[in-house]
Amino acid sequence: MNRTAVTLLRREIWEHPALYIAPLVVLALCLVGVIGKIGYLGGFVEDHGAEDVGLILDLGVAGFVVPFLMVLLVVTPLYLLDCLYSERKDRSILFWKSMPVSDTSTVLSKLAVALLLAPLLVYVAATATQVVSFLIGHFAIALSSDDGPSLLHSAAAVVDAQAVLVYTLLAVSLWYAPVYGWLLLVSVWARRVPFLWATLVPIVLIVLEAEILRSRHVADWIGYRIAGVYRTGYEIPFWMQSGDHDAFFDNAPAAVDLLAPGQLLASTGLWSGLALGAAFTTGAILLRRYRDDA
Amino acid sequence: MNSVIQARNLRKRYGATQALDGIDLDIGSGRIVGLIGPNGAGKTTALKAILGLTSFQGSLEVLGRDPRRERHALMRDICFITDTAVIPRWIRVRQVLDYVAGVHPKFDPARAEAFLASTDVRPKARVKSLSKGMITQLHLALVMAVDARLLVLDEPTLGLDIIYRKQFYATLLGDYCDGERTILLTTHQVEEVEHILTDVVFIDRGRIVLRETVEELAAKYVEVMTRPDQAAAARALSPVFEREVFGRPVFLFSGVERERVALLGDPRTPSIADLFVATVKRAAA
Numbered sequence: 001m002n003r004t005a006v007t008l009l010r011r012e013i014w015e016h017p018a019l020y021i022a023p024l025v026v027l028a029l030c031l032v033g034v035i036g037k038i039g040y041l042g043g044f045v046e047d048h049g050a051e052d053v054g055l056i057l058d059l060g061v062a063g064f065v066v067p068f069l070m071v072l073l074v075v076t077p078l079y080l081l082d083c084l085y086s087e088r089k090d091r092s093i094l095f096w097k098s099m100p101v102s103d104t105s106t107v108l109s110k111l112a113v114a115l116l117l118a119p120l121l122v123y124v125a126a127t128a129t130q131v132v133s134f135l136i137g138h139f140a141i142a143l144s145s146d147d148g149p150s151l152l153h154s155a156a157a158v159v160d161a162q163a164v165l166v167y168t169l170l171a172v173s174l175w176y177a178p179v180y181g182w183l184l185l186v187s188v189w190a191r192r193v194p195f196l197w198a199t200l201v202p203i204v205l206i207v208l209e210a211e212i213l214r215s216r217h218v219a220d221w222i223g224y225r226i227a228g229v230y231r232t233g234y235e236i237p238f239w240m241q242s243g244d245h246d247a248f249f250d251n252a253p254a255a256v257d258l259l260a261p262g263q264l265l266a267s268t269g270l271w272s273g274l275a276l277g278a279a280f281t282t283g284a285i286l287l288r289r290y291r292d293d294a
Numbered sequence: 295m296n297s298v299i300q301a302r303n304l305r306k307r308y309g310a311t312q313a314l315d316g317i318d319l320d321i322g323s324g325r326i327v328g329l330i331g332p333n334g335a336g337k338t339t340a341l342k343a344i345l346g347l348t349s350f351q352g353s354l355e356v357l358g359r360d361p362r363r364e365r366h367a368l369m370r371d372i373c374f375i376t377d378t379a380v381i382p383r384w385i386r387v388r389q390v391l392d393y394v395a396g397v398h399p400k401f402d403p404a405r406a407e408a409f410l411a412s413t414d415v416r417p418k419a420r421v422k423s424l425s426k427g428m429i430t431q432l433h434l435a436l437v438m439a440v441d442a443r444l445l446v447l448d449e450p451t452l453g454l455d456i457i458y459r460k461q462f463y464a465t466l467l468g469d470y471c472d473g474e475r476t477i478l479l480t481t482h483q484v485e486e487v488e489h490i491l492t493d494v495v496f497i498d499r500g501r502i503v504l505r506e507t508v509e510e511l512a513a514k515y516v517e518v519m520t521r522p523d524q525a526a527a528a529r530a531l532s533p534v535f536e537r538e539v540f541g542r543p544v545f546l547f548s549g550v551e552r553e554r555v556a557l558l559g560d561p562r563t564p565s566i567a568d569l570f571v572a573t574v575k576r577a578a579a
Binding site: 003004007008010011014015087090091092094095096099100101102103105193280290292 | 345347348349362365367368369370372373374376378379381382383384385386389391393394395396398399455573
């Protein structure tokens with residue numbers, strides 16, 4: 001990466017420290033939760049045996065992806081709505097434009113924060129959470145029994161948890177490219193209350209369609225753009241959906257089995273979304289470049 | 295003389311107002327040009343066009359480039375300070391310097407730091423904690439540390455007290471101008487920049503109404519205050535403008551020899567401000 005790109009990304013973190021503070025807060029909350037529950041682990045091991053508790057623990061470590069994904073999906077949209085709006089609100093846009101940085105580089109740097117930097121910061125915090133809670137958990141099991149899961153299995157579980165984490169952050173970020181592009185466009189365009197514009201336009205479209213055409217294509221389409229990745233990118237095996245405990249332990253499940261990258265890459269939804277995201281981003285670049293009232 | 299700015303028939307309309315109504319302008323390197331005009335005359339619009347921040351009709355070349363298409367490339371050789379280009383309040387001084395050093399190939403951070411060391415602006419301070427004068431010093435530190443060819447200043451000292459204003463122009467003249475760099479500036483406090491300008495351009499209602507070098511001005515224009523009973527004699531020399539100061543008539547002549555004017559009173563070179571008022575009022579009449 002060249003120096004300008006690095007500088008543009010650093011500048012975004014200076015202005016939006018929530019990009020790293022929010023994942024750190026989730027990290028702290030998760031660890032507080034883990035340490036708070038550690039007292040119960042001895043009882044579980046007595047009831048269910050160290051091996052099964054170890055297996056659940058290994059799967060549970062992968063489960064930390066959920067709170068971290070949630071924080072990513074709160075922080076990133078708020079960032080995108082603000083990033084090109086605030087430079088007009090605080091009238092610093094002409095200062096930024098007095099620098100030899102093109103509008104394309106500027107807007108792409110904001111998109112790169114959403115697609116790369118924010119997921120990366122979440123990844124680092126989530127990995128730290130995984131590793132620390134894995135060590136704490138297995139240490140606690142080892143204290144109460146000699147008979148935990150094999151080290152090999154546990155090491156594989158950490159790799160699994162990493163795969164789930166990386167895959168989820170990548171898949172979700174790419175799937176949301178059109179949403180991110182839309183938020184960038186609103187951020188450049190809105191004179192005030194960008195949040196309202198970003199949500200009002202789709203809501204008005206949904207209501208108009210329902211009233212006039214008595215159909216719900218827009219609502220379905222937006223729903224697909226928001227929830228589609230969790231159906232397309234993951235495959236929940238039947239024995240997990242059935243809640244059959246014996247089947248669970250018989251299969252000695254690995255979290256990585258839930259991922260369906262092939263299905264995601266083969267879906268038209270992913271690629272049409274990326275194209276739409278590119279179109280919105282291009283719109284944002286052109287608008288920032290040509291609008292006069294800055 | 296290398297051409298820095300070359301504008302031909304520059305036009306720009308905002309709704310019903312013609313902000314620029316056919317501006318022709320040539321500025322060579324090393325000139326310090328004051329763009330002077332009343333509010334709404336089109337000064338800021340002209341500067342925005344030159345900086346590639348607004349669309350316009352007509353042809354315009356700045357340092358050999360089209361500012362509409364090549365703003366970001368142009369910004370390697372142009373600096374600008376305007377009261378509308380605000381350094382964001384959330385940023386720290388240190389971060390401003392790091393940012394500019396990271397994106398600007400012609401920025402020398404050591405120079406900016408050396409300049410700031412002579413002020414009260416601390417590197418760790420956030421911009422929001424700085425006074426307006428200190429923010430201008432920060433801006434000036436950036437400008438001084440960029441090896442630019444053109445500096446555009448739009449009301450750079452607006453809202454500053456007299457000490458900061460004096461310092462600002464003293465620094466500019468003492469450390470910045472090297473005979474190669476060109477400065478284009480607008481200000482309402484004409485008397486403060488008068489002594490540093492090499493050229494003046496008067497602009498009114500989107501048109502250039504006067505364009506002279508400062509030497510030409512001194513040679514061409516002469517002003518005299520007379521007794522009321524000499525007014526008729528003065529008018530016989532066909533003054534370009536007439537006003538009254540403390541009940542005594544003051545006449546402005548263009549291209550009249552000083553010796554003839556001296557018969558009426560003490561001849562003096564008019565200030566740019568007086569000349570501007572005369573030119574604009576005459577154009578309106």
